[in-house]
Amino acid sequence: MPTDRAALEGAAKVALEWQAxxxxxxxxEDRLAWSPELVHLYGLEAAPQSERDFTGLIHPxxxxxxxxxxxxxxxADAxxxxxxxxxxxxxGAVRVILDRGAIERDPAGNVRRIRGLNVDVTDMLDGGVILADTLGGTRPDDGAAQPHGRCGQPVASTEPGSAAGLSAKAAMLESLFEGAEVGLGIWDADFRFVHINPALAAINGLPVEAHLGRRPDEILPDLADYEALYEEWRRVLETGKPWRGVQISGETPAEPGRIRHWEEDFFSVRVGGRIAGLAAVVQETTRREAAEARSxxxxxxxxxxFDAIDEGFxxxxxxxxxxxxxxxxxxxxANPAFYACTGFPEAILGRWLREAAPDLEEHWYEIYGSVARTGAPRRFEEKSETLGRWFDVYAFPIDAPETGRVAILxxxxxxxKRQEERSEMLLQELNHRSKNMLGLIQSIARQTAASGAADFTTRFGDRLMALGAAQDLLVHNDWTTVPLADLVAAQLAHFSDLFGTRIEMDxxxxxxxxxATQTLGMALHELATNAAKYGALSNADGCISVLWRVEAEVGHEPRFTLNxxxxxxxxxxxxxxxxxxxxVTTRMVKTATRGEVTLDYAPAGLSWRLSCPAGAVLDSSSAARATTRSGSES
Incomplete structure (x- = not known):
């Protein structure tokens, strides 16, 4: 295959001559493959291995x-x-590169590969025979006029001895200038077009010939703030420093009524050591601007x-x-709800958790590590003892697996969880108390029937109502504790009109x-029933006092007394x-409270007294607050 080899060698030679x-x-895959010509163009011995290596070659x-x-x-979708x-x-040499490429995408729009061409355009922008001719520089020949091509560029002489004319390299650069898909333009020191390529002419919507010898404001009067533009151009001409990344937007005759966007880089052009004009590279950024706007x-x-959702993310x-x-x-x-839900400070952002939150439980690291390692999402409920909170969590991987990134909602x-635990406790308590209640009702029924009373139904019903009143108080107080004053009032409810006159509570x-609520409720009901039938409430003059207190005892638990x-x-x-x-009033109360009960049928009136450890009847906090010492409240 000598012919093929010769063609390849010829193509490589042309690429070297064109500096491409x-x-x-x-x-x-972050994988780069460079042609030998591109490695040579960058002055390297070997091609870079990754995009990061390539980025390091770009001017800072x-x-x-x-x-x-x-x-x-x-x-974008470019x-x-x-x-x-x-x-x-x-x-140390600085060169200007024109980079153009084609993007290959999969059906989902993801980039598969990019194939591109780099051309060194430094000589075209910073001087050389093309610019010397274009801007009026001298040539080694007799300076005779030369024909000009469609871009305003002198055409190379074909005479054998025409070393002063355009060289073969200049002709190739002219071809590159005309064929480039980015806009390229050159102006003299009076800002008149002296050279423009077809791409920039197409952007402007005017023929190449319509530009030559004219200033931009003369052909595109509404495109830019020319006073500010020309001020910057004068600075480029005076200092020789480029003006890069200039954003220009507006309409041109190419697409009337449509706002388009360009990014332009302006450079000074030197001929014979002096600045003779300026040049520009113009890139259409309308699609990029639209993509960025969508982004x-x-x-x-x-x-x-992200910021509005209530869930932490x-x-x-x-x-x-x-x-x-x-x-x-x-x-x-992290969104604001993350900090509210976890209690972490915003300073936690970016810090490794083993250092920033050393007490955080190990299971969080294991779970998120598993998601990052396997790529399998996890939904779970977990408690953090460190944060004192329960969480419902959905964790799933994002980005490329090698990033190790996991999103957590x-x-x-x-x-x-507190409500669930409370409900579970209440269900267990209800089951326990239901069994106790059935046993208590059975006992009440047996004892009432054993008394042989003719009014069994009435007495049994009254006792069940007393028990029900105690149950109502417990339900009203969420099965926790019941104020003793409420319990006494409930069992004497039939005599509520006597409170404050014939019935005293203190x-x-x-x-x-x-x-204890059930036991004391039953005992108070029996005492009230007997008082109504036989005692102080059976006539119009009798009175009842129900008094209680909590007293401290040295070396012992405080004692509760009810009279x-x-x-x-x-x-x-x-x-x-x-x-x-x-x-009920003696044996049952004594057993339930671990206390002592005295019942005295004195002629002046019945006296009933309970004395027991306070902790057997009262909750500890209210008992502590109510404790009196040496006859006075502490």
Whole structure:
């Protein structure tokens, strides 16, 4: 295949003469492949291995712009791109590169690969025979006039001895100038067009010939603020410093009524050591601007949603191979609800959690590490003892697997968990108390029937109502504790009109435990029933006092006393036999409270007294507040 080899060698020679080279870039693999000509153009011995290596070759002043432009190209739906930038060769030489490429995408719009061409256009922009001819510089020949091509460029002489004319290299650069898809223009020191390529003429919507010898404001009067533009151009001519990244927007005859956008870089042009004019590279950025506008709008919607949702949301970066061998992660983005739900300060952002929150439980690292490692999402409920909260969490991987990034959507469900625990406790308590209640009702029925009373139904019903009143108080107080004053009032409810006159209640504000509520409620009911039938409430003059207190005892638990004292009723005597009522007021109370009960059938009126450890009847906090010492309240 000598012919093919010769063709390849010829193509490589042309590429070297044109100072051009090709490349292929696969962003998903971060893999670069450069032609030998491109390696030579950059002054390297070997091609860079990654995009980061390539970025390091770009001039520091252009680097950020080029990275932003590249991201815009890749993020939009563009099929091709073109831009220019400077590079710094290993020998320190600064060159201007025109970069143009085609983007290959998959059906989903993701970039598969990019194939591109780099051309060194430094000589065209910074001087040389083309610019010398264009701007009136001298040539080694006799200076005879030369014909001009369609871009206003002198055409190379074909005479054998015409070394002073355009060289072969100049002819190739002229071809490149005409064929470039970015706009290229050159102006003299009076800002008149002396050279313009077809791409810039097409942008402006006017023929090449309509530009030559005229200023931009003469042919495109509404395009820009020319006073400000020309002021900057004068600065370029005076200082020789380029003016890069200039954003210009407006309408041109190419597309009337449509606002378009361009980015332009302006350079001084030197001929024979003096600045003779300026040149520009013009890139259409309308599609990029539209893509960026869509991206900004999308980002705005995302940010509004991100900040507005009540659920906590964050993105974490998981490190699976920390130096100590442990999994670690840090929060790289978080919404306001994240801080509200976790209680973490905003200073936690960006810090590794093993250092920033050393007490955080290990299971969080294991779960998020598993999501990052396997790529499998997780939905779970977990408690953090460190944060004192329960969370409902959905964690899922985002971005490329090698980034280790995991998105976490979560909600603080601590209150729900407390309600669930409380409901579970209440169900267990209800089951326990239901069994106790059935046993108590059976006991009441047996004892009432054993008394042989003819009015069994009435007495049994009254006792069940007393028990029900105690249950109502417990339900009203969420099965916790019941104020003793409310319990006494409930059992004497039938005599509520006598409160404050014939019935007296007095004692500190204490609350009674659930089991004691049932027992004391039954005892108070029996005492009230007997008082109505036989005692102080059976006539119009009798009175009842119900008094209680909590007293401290040195070296012992405080004691609770409850007194029922009747007076002014008919004379009474101790019954020959004890019925169920007596058993309720004595034996049952004594057993339930671990206390002592005295019942005195004095002629002046019945007296009933309970003395027991306060903790057997009252909740500890109310007992402590109500305790009196040496006869006075402490």
């Amino acid at each position: 080279g090709t490349y292929e870039w696969c962003p998903s 002043d252009d680097r950020v712009r080029v990275e932003a432009e590249t991201s815009a190209f890749l993020g 099929a091709d791109y073109s831009h220019s930038f400077r590079i710094v060769r290993p020998d 900004r709008a999308s980002e705005g919607r995302y940010r509004a949603l 964050c993105i974490v970066e998981v490190c699976l191979d920390a130096p100590d061998g442990l999994i670690d992660y840090r929060v790289v983005e 979560f909600d603080d469900i601590s209150e729900r 004692g500190p504000p204490v609350t009674v435990m659930p089991d 029922w004292q009747e007076r002014g009723g008919p004379a009474i005597a101790e019954p020959a036999e004890q019925g169920f009522g007596s058993k």
